[in-house]
Amino acid sequence: MQRPYLERVPDKKGYFGKYGGAFIPPELEKAFKEINEAYEKLSKSFEYLDELRRIRKHFQGRPTPVYYCHRLSEYIGGGQIYLKREDLNHTGAHKLNHCMAEALLAKYLGKKKIMAETGAGQHGVALATAAAYFGLECEIHMGEVDMEKERPNVVRMQILGAKVVPVKHGLRTLKEAVDSCFESYLKQADTAMYAIGSVVGPHPFPKMVRDFQSVVGFEAKEQFYEMTGRLPDACAAVVGGGSNAMGLFSAFIEDPVELYAVEPLGKGEKLGEHAASLTYGEEGILHGFNSIMLKDEKGNPAPVHSIGSGVDYPSVGPEHAYLKEIGRTQVKTISDDEAIDAFYKLSRLEGIIPALESAHAVAYAMKHAKEHKDEAILVNLSGRGDKDIDFVVENYPIPDTI
Structure with a gap:
């Protein structure tokens, strides 16, 4: 009998297929080995896990709710849009x-x-x-x-x-x-x-951060089922490094649910105008791990751009590269302007100001809902937009109407 996906992937050396691993200076090998051994021990420790549960409940305010966007769904005139409200997690994001x-x-x-x-x-x-x-x-x-x-x-x-x-x-x-x-x-x-800070870097961090963030997906799965009596048809999350997306996706990988990784298209398709690594990148090693990355003509990390500072990274978590390669996820792109449009529409229609990063996933969900009128899509609203409001209003004037 095959073990569940989250128990068998990555392998003991931190590889998701051919992606992942640990490419680090010799002087850091001891430190990363120490972290890995400690995590493997503590991840099975009742005392450690119990303290985490206590912290999540009494300090972080978990579980965060799943919310049905009635007015936004009605405005789109298509499928049903739901949000996993990580913006309500203490400090305002999934991190x-x-x-x-x-x-x-x-x-x-x-x-x-x-x-x-x-x-x-x-x-x-x-x-x-x-x-x-x-x-x-x-x-x-x-x-x-x-x-x-x-x-x-x-x-x-x-x-x-x-x-x-x-x-x-x-x-x-x-x-x-x-x-x-x-x-x-x-x-x-x-x-x-x-x-x-994400599902990137040398092993064990891509696995470790995914495991810690999986609380998002498992909460959302149970909550969505309680609300509707079924699973969502699709899940969507923005992907820079990819921690919020792996948090949501992890609970649904073995279920009949479409998973959409939404990348920042920025200003356009030219190199340097976007940060869509999975869409336009190629295999390469950066910051101690092998994945898909954007490269310049010399093979170095390419310049990137996104309106969302948390997703302007020239590579992506190795598990995202693996899930795309095996066909488990579909990769979509959203531009700066589309993210801004979603930012204002969610604010006006639902009273929720999203982080610019999260607005990319909302923008894709709006597209998806319009094209799939009989489906329900669950979005990881990974953060709130307090941090972004000054930048947004200075560069994108508040619209009179939506």
Whole structure:
């Protein structure tokens, strides 16, 4: 009898098919082996899991609800749109699901500090929150472009006690923030733990973050069934690195449910105008793992763009590359303008202001609902848009009507 998908994938070396693995400097091999061994032990520990459940219930406010978008569905005139409300998770996004678990793991390992990169700032805020909760130091690396764009989250991190390191080289966005954080981590791996912010990076992080985020999918599956007496016809989530998408998809991989990975098309199809790695990329190694990535003419990571700072990354989690390759997921793209349109429509019709990243998934759901009038689609609304409102209104004037 075959074991369930989540138990057999990835393999012991962290491979999802040919994707994944751990391509790291020799001086980090010991640290990553230590993290992997600790996770394998703690993931089966009642005490660890029980503490996580307690934290999720009494600190994070889980379970977050599934919500039926009555007015948006009626406006579209098609299928039914449902949202998994991760914007209601403490700190305003799904990121705290793995940050609290990673910080608890760091405490078990005796580390004094947790550190990470951040794009939109949601992972940084969540990790700073976890550090404050557990009494750990926190160091967050963030590109200068994103710091200016996501100023409210920078302030939140600082209020929570994190040291925010501005990254001033290259495009000064997410990819450079990862580079900078890895460089800093090399110097302090003995006392710090790098809490990677998505289902990316060397093994065991793609598996570990997926497992921590799977609470989203399993909650949503039970809630949707309770609401409707059936499973959704489709699930959709935006994919940058891909943690919120794997969180939702993980519960439905072995069910007859279509899974849509929604990538940021940005300004267009030319290299440098988008961050649609699965759509336009090719196999390559970046930041310690093998996956699908966008490359320039020299084979280096290509410049990327998206209105959503949390998804402007030139690669994607290895499990997403694998699921696309075996035909389990379908990859769709949404432009900046389509995401903005969904941002305003969800706000006006449902009273929910989504994160720009999440608005990509909402925009796809609107398209899907219009074309599939007899279906129900469940979207992971991975974050709220408080962090984005200044940027949006400065660049996309508030419409008089929708």
